[in-house]
Amino acid sequence: MAGNASVLEDSSILSRLDQSLLKIEKAFALISGLAIFLLMVLAVRSVGGREFFEEPLSGYVDWIMQLMPLIAILAVSFAMRDGTHIRMDLFVAQLSGRALWAFEFITTSIVLILMILLVWGSWSHFDRAFDWNAPLFSRDSTIDIGLPIWPAKILVPIGFSVLCLRLILQSYGYARAMILGLANPVGVPLVQDAAAQAAAEADNLINKG
Template structure:
């Protein structure tokens, strides 16, 4: 969670360097984008674990806890499928980046495999958390909740 402060400090450094020293820093924007991707993809599984993610509450709030569990157990299957495909693509993309020493097409030209590996790991954690949620919702739908 503290990564947001590091990103803020980096952006302040970039602005200060450009305004006061007259020396723009070309890698800051790209590095902050990489950090934001890591922040987002590693924070998603944590918020899902805490059940703190945002839901579209049009009809869901009116359902009984049992019907919510049934709905969640059904809909999480689509999320698991999506995350499985995303993970498969992430592994493939990371493998490509490592094999061919892929670099970004900017003046800084950072290696791409570290951020791709972090993003793939975040998707993997989200997939594990979605599978865990599926079994918890399934147990609740059957009337035998898991702690």
């Protein structure tokens, strides 16, 4: 797993686009965090209702199904931007310079192609569940309390589309670094070594103190 990563900023168009997209990613990450909190509240309500009132929360599993895309999908792009997603650094740590940027460009481009296909597929799933003429615009619903499924399904292509935008920016950033031979390109996560991570954490503690 990647450690703490830094993303450099400057006045370039790439950096401005990166910062603009980051605002959307932060908003989505906040929504994901609130969804996790709501999931905990629902769990307490369900367990407490069963334990003390012999009446668990109706449709608990249905609500979990609705919240899962919020938790699992919306914050992925934010993690990708900061380099805090799951990644294998054992091989990458041995690379530097143009070889590193070439490797990052190739792998990021492959992921971008995969995500474009997933956007197309997830939109198809949403389209099958949505109907303007159906009750609650839904052709499908959850098993227990009949919640419409399309709101959860549309979150997947939305979250993946934001991730595609992030991957496009990073692919361009890596390609630019590879062509120009940049040591510290903007708009891409620069994974720090253990010493740099420790220094950054110490600075954060000092600033908070």
